[in-house]
Amino acid sequence: MTGASMDGKRAVVTGGSRGIGRAIAEALAAAGAHVVVSSRSAEACAAVARAIGGDAVACDVANLGQVDALFERVADLGGCDVFVSAAGLASSAPAAQVPASELRRMMDLHFVGATRGAQCAAAQMRARGGGAVLFVTSVWGLGGQPSTLAYGAAKAALAHAVKVLAVEWARDGIRVNGLAPGFVDTDMTAGLPGPLRDKLLSRVPLRRAARPEEMAGPALFLCSDAASYVTGHVLVADGGERAR
Ligand SMILES: NC(=O)c1ccc[n+]([C@@H]2O[C@H](COP(=O)([O-])OP(=O)(O)OC[C@H]3O[C@@H](n4cnc5c(N)ncnc54)[C@H](OP(=O)(O)O)[C@@H]3O)[C@@H](O)[C@H]2O)c1
Incomplete structure (x- = not known):
């Protein structure tokens, strides 16, 4: 019998202090996992x-030395069976105005930092007989939404990493999946101008933004034995937008 129980599992969640990452950390803990919560703010x-x-x-995932130190600490605390990478920041500007520095900043945070975390986590998972990695990507990394050149490209790179790591690490018993949220009400989206918010939500068949807790169920599924034959998949949770 398989299910979404996480009893006895040890999880690490970056971006776990707020929003989607916090909701996932809470769900993993409620399902029985011990969770190491990480973000830049120690408090x-x-x-x-x-x-x-x-x-x-505490860890800034854009700083690879800090990512390595995070997983050294995780090893001391008992190791890692599940790694959820939810740390992220928004970046929005017309493509013609995006400087190279912003492209690099988004790649460092969303792609390089997240994949380094996965490499560190996977080393611990191999020693424990397997595990699960979940990258929080974005629907804005799946299509050409205007003003998302830097952010969307980094999330698209992460969706590619889902596939490569899933294929390479399957032999180690490590599953790698992605969760691509649509519009979720968090600090990240709170600053959007009202007319833009209305425009974006008008394309969503469910006609509303998601609550962060609504990302926790899909995340828990992908991290648990309920998804034991699911790897290399990016699950879209967007209220039906991409079904159009
Ligand atoms: N909200 C949406 O509509 C939406 C849609 C698609 C995808 N996403 C993705 O979902 C993930 C979570 O976003 P959210 O909406 O929950 O945003 P949020 O509420 O602003 O939370 C972002 C989290 O990431 C952490 N963080 C930011 N920069 C970091 C860094 N350099 N190192 C480590 N932690 C960092 C923040 O904590 P600190 O400030 O303490 O570091 C916080 O815990 C992100 O990857 C985002 O791209 C969000």
Whole structure:
């Protein structure tokens, strides 16, 4: 019998202090996992860790030395069976105005940092007989939404990493999947001008933004044994937008 129980599993969630990452950390903990909550703010991730009975380790995922240090600490705390990469920042500008520095900043955070985290996590998973990696990507990395050159390209790179890592690491018992949210009400989207928000949501068949908790169910599924034969997949959770 397989299900979404995470009893006995040890998970690491970057971007776990707020929004989608926090909702996923809470769901993993509620399903029985011990969760290491990570973000740049030591206080913010400590507060979430206290609430869910986990641990907190501060880390800027754009800094590879800090990513390595995060996983050294995770090893000391007992190792890692599940890695969720949810850390992220928005970036929006017409393509003609995007400087190379912004392309690099988005790649460093969303792609290079996340894949380094996966490499570190996978080393621990191999020693434990397998595991699951989940990258939070975005529907804006799946199509040509205007003003998403830097952000969308980094998320598209991450969706590519899902496939490559899934194929390479399957022999180690490590599954690698992605979750591509549509419009979710979090700090990231709170600053969008009202007319743009209305325009974006008008394309969503469910006619509303998601709550962060609505990303937790798909994430829990992909991280759990309920998805034991699912790897290399990016699950779109966008209220039906891409069904159009
Ligand atoms: N909201 C949406 O509509 C939406 C849609 C598609 C995809 N996403 C993706 O979902 C993920 C979570 O976004 P969200 O909407 O939940 O945003 P959010 O509420 O702003 O949370 C972002 C999280 O990432 C952390 N973070 C940001 N930069 C970081 C860095 N350099 N190193 C480590 N942690 C960092 C933040 O904590 P600190 O500030 O403490 O570091 C926070 O925990 C992101 O990858 C985002 O791209 C969001």
